[in-house]
Amino acid sequence: MSKNVFFVGLILAASGLLSPPFALVAGLIYGFSFVHPYHLDARRLSKLLLQVSVVGLGFGMDLQQVLRVGRSGFIYTAASISFAMLLGWGLGKLLSVKSRISFLISTGTAICGGSAIAAVAPISNATEEEIAVSLGTVFVLNSIALLAFPAIGIMLHMTQTQFGLWSALAIHDTSSVVGATAKFGVVALAVGTTVKLARALWIVPMSIGTSLVNKSKARIQWPWFILFFCLAAVANTYVHTFQAFYPNLKHLGVIGLTVTLFLIGTGLSKKTLREVGVRPMLQGVLLWIVVATGSLVLVRAGWIHL
Template sequence: MQTLTLKERGFQKIIFIGALLVCATPWISAPVALVGGFLFTYCWGHPFQQLGRKATGWLLKASVVGLGFGMNLPQVIRVGKEGLVLTAASIGAVFVLGVVVGKLLHMSGRSTHLVSSGTAICGGSAIAAVAPVVNASEKEISVALGTVFLLNAVALVVFPPVGHFFHLSQHQFGLWSAIAIHDTSSVVGAAATYGQQALQVATTVKLARALWIIPVSLLSALVFKSDAKKISIPWFIALFMGAILANSYLSFAGLFNTQVVAASKAALVATLFLIGAGLSVEQIKAVGWKPLALGVVLWCFIAVASLLVILHL
């Protein structure tokens, strides 16, 4: 993109902020926000590249914690137990298949492990947590993140129509999206598009799935003979559980929980706009066909297998 003048950069920033605020309104859906963010950057560039990355992480965490004020503990425990076996089985299957396909594609062990981790657990968060443990290079991390983010964008748009095609219930879709979509942002975005119950189920199962970052990172440290002290723990999940406890047992939470949940949903859609804006054509081109092929194979496997299991449960 050509260099912009000072005045043009000012207009670019104003329009970007305006688009971001529009995405926080009830009239913009999660898929539209994601695609809109990508198209904005493609056409006019990203005026807040560095700030956008930081804001995305904080907004996503705050949104997820806020959604906890719309849930109650007994329901969370029930859903968590139901998704535990399916989660454990899917994670194990993805890693085994990843090793096999990675060898067939002659990919490095670290690249294979990063893409498999992102697919098996929670996308970019898992890659970011596992990367320092396995001493991955910046190139390997970028390629893995690009692969996962691209497939996340596709999943956010594709999953709701597929769910309606198979007449999935709210509960079934929430469980399926939590198992088969990579990043928490896309899981919550797709589930919110499908319905409120789907959103609650998907958020609960996905965050329980995210806790697998800890054992997977420990095993990664053993396999790659690296320092286990580098493991990153998703502490914001504790705040999410705190919000659920407050909503379940503190009467005063009823004074603001509806407003907090509504604000969290709006912030989530705005977050997806920022995520889309951070996904450039250059990143997609830099991925390469081998990591993308691995990501697609693993994603199709977990999406189809988990859907078949859920349909027959």
């Protein structure tokens, strides 16, 4: 029965009948109700599908806007990453969280959630258990952010630019940033996606730094999908020969994102929460609250703007 329910949910997400937030909710309900028959396959597929979906969304972006937003958001991103890493280290020490788990949670919060954790975990010599705990912490908070952020943005009467910037700085995974901002508006989606991808580029220096500190020979994972996102924006802005196809490619990106969020939701379960434990989860929650609240105050006050 669990297989049938899984495929029904997958079909509903891919059909466009479910919005990204509802797809995540459907995935969460499944994850907490059934034993996932394709847990590992779903995790691998969601990672690949997210990257392809982001490229698809690039066909709806204007390159000049992408460059302007990316350039403006670079400084804020650098500052927020540095702050989150230092605060995460301090909280980890205070709560006596294992050093590698603390580092992975801090990196996931500071840069781009599960993608950053997956990139630096082999280089930091993290065990499977440590990776699972870190990913579980980030995924739980991602799910909360995707559902809570749009409601907070509406309640505070945030502009689309403000909401996009806040989401990019305060939500862990790219998928959840895109899902939250897509619900808020087109401008929010453009701002949030671009700043988030600029933030994701920090995977590279973080991986190199981690490799040097740990003297690791593990291969560094380069975020090539960001380059293809930019090329898609170039095509949408300057290559008008195939203009008729771009809206369809963008729509496929939205559908792919919806399926990605469903798959991510199915990966969360009671077992995941038990594996995470109290201390790592507390570190992740406290770190996220400070980052989210601090960036919200700064964005609302106009200290962070585009």
